[in-house]
Amino acid sequence: MSAVFSLVLAIAAVIFLVVAAGVIYSAVRYRSRGVAIAEPRQIFGSRNLEILWTVVPLLIVTGLFIVTVRAMVVIDAPQETGRPSDLVITGHQWWWEARYPNGVVVPWDIHIPTSRRLRVRIESADVIHDFWVPELARKMDAVPGRWSYIWLEADAPGTYAGTCSEFCGAEHAWMRFRVIAEPEPGFEAWLKRQAQPALEPQGIAAEGARLFQTKKCADCHAVAGTGPSSGKGPSLAHLASREFLGSGISRNTPQSLALWLTNPQAAKPGNRMPDTPLSADETRALLAYLESLP
């Protein structure tokens, strides 16, 4: 893409300079000061010039078209239609969810192995979103009722910023995510950790686990690392190990997590989480439980 963009930029710069030079030269050279006495020579056109500035741009765009199609073939290589997806990514209002072949489901931070070309299926659970990690792939709209595929590949380990790029409602601005690429062994270890079930909660956390069910948190949020999600809210499995909350709107601190419990609309205005009345003790118990999810 960057080579194609540089080419477009260079062509645009040359054309702009030609036009600007013509305008500035005319403005300086042919400026009439004071009272014009005689009219300048009346020129109605020039067939040759007009043909010239039709044909030259035509040649330029023909060349650009060829470059475009070639780049499209490289970026959007044909999909091997029989091959299963390495990763399924679903856009929700306003968070992203990644599903791995072994059943692991994670929101926000999408881990991938380096130096492997992944076939990624993009879906939407509600409205149209757009999956965009500028450094790794083309952007792709997530359209409800359609499966769209892209190739996703990171050559070097690292953390790559991504965001939703199609306006999707109130919190479109905070529908960000990260792609974390690491070498195969590290990735496999991470995936194995995600598949592990949560530990049996102890003490106050056990009370929180009970509240998680009775206060209907579990209707929307899964806590197991694998298995079906409700599709309504992001999975909270391994929440304690996450760096951010709310698709990047805040860091994962006890204070910001407590705000999500007591006043979700203050944590992320417009989000779809309903208010749940909680006493101070209940909030404390739920917090203890959530922070015990490793």
Add this chain to the structure above:
Amino acid sequence: MTGLGAWLCAIDHKRVGILYMLSALLFFLAGGMEAMVMRAQLAAPNLKLIAPETYNQMFTMHGTTMIFLVAMPVLTGFGVYLIPLMIGANEMALPRLCALSFWLQLMGGVLLYFSFATGAAPDAGWFSYAPLSEKAFSPGAGLDYWALALLMIAGGSVGSAINLIVTIATERAPGMSMRLVPLFVWMTLVTSVMIVFALPALAASLVMLLSDRLLHARFFDAAQGGAPLLWQHYFWIFGHPEVYIVVLPAFGMISEIIPVFSRKPIFGYPFMATSTVAIAFLSYGVWVHHMFAVALGRNFLAVFAAASMLIAVPTGMKIFSWVATMWGGAIRFTTAMLFAVAFLLEFTVGGLSGVAFATVPVDWQMTDTYFVVAHIHYVLFGGTVFALLAGVHYWFPKMSGRMLDEKLGRWSFWLIVLGFNTAFFVQHFLGLLGMTRRVYTYPDLPWFGALNLISTIGAAILVFGILLFCANVAMSLFFGAVAGDDPWNAWTLEWAAASPPLLQNFAEIPEVRSRRPLWDRKHPEAPDWGVA
């Protein structure tokens, strides 16, 4: 009738034309205020001046207002005012339709803004993609107001377009063949034909949306067998021709103004007219470049990429012709000409950044970023609005009988140029850095805060320039120097009428033998019909 009643009941094309322009100015100020609210919220990272929902209402109303309640009506207003005068007619062919079209348009705007009073302004963006615009995701009444208002506006637009087509077809002065009409008339004609073919696609999509929202139909509901992409196809089959609908009449204005202030005829009239027709045809075959980020298949996208690139050719021809018109002339830098020259440069930037979006791999990164925001504003503000400001400075003496103040005009020009370019040029960089459009806030990433602050400062300067322009218009209306019939020593027929023209434009219908009838009259020794 006199006073207000005379305006409310007006069917004379000059009065209706001015009503169009005044209503557009009013909505322009409203849309500008919405833009300033957005620029304030974006001045620094993570600001919380307004709620996300309010921000979304602001950009939805800003876009809808500027396209449907400013650009289209003001250009129609210029057409309705000027076309009969330019073709030597005394009235529009269908004067009552003319008034009806205006009131439909205005009432559509009133209905749209009434949604603010109900607390439910539309908030799904000016192209309101389904299913976000469906009841399930936008339960308030805002989208209903939006769709109903646009239906009224679409009706009004088609009415005025038909009227302009009929007027140009039937009311031309004796001898004025289609090869001799001013280019503004040509471009308004092409625009009107485009409106007649494009707006029904919008109306159809609005009816489908309203059916889904109010009658439980399922046009765009994927879960029920509908197709969300159907909305996009319908909307952009309207939406891309729409871009040219609000640009071509501006081209027409520039094609009148640059020749007069360069003292030369337009360079390559037949190419200018033909390339306009070419743009109109091509504009119906490029809509998918708004949807390149959807998985639609490579060959399908390639066809639309080719058409989108091709459209740069006739557009480029126009720019070169305008430059060639200035070349070798005797240029008078009035305020009108200054705006026209700034138009040339800024529109070239907007046109060239458009080529970037036709280049599919670039579009796959840059679409829906601030690069798009910069691009459309270079086309629609740097292009259309600058051409309109040139047009106001050029034709104000004809419409009011008084000159605009040149000194104030120059001040407002430089402020507007400075403000506009400061506000929007940096947005190219924001897009390249990855800032997506339609976000109510952004994280404190490198350069984001600084560039957004520069943009906001530019917008404030721009507002100041526009207010100065408004003050100039208001003051000159009462205190401006008396203009006389032909203050610019111009060549087209409107300058043969009185300033302002009487109810009957021409006491006697002039006979036309060339494209510049007043040149022929002023230069009997070398008339155009002896040369061209």
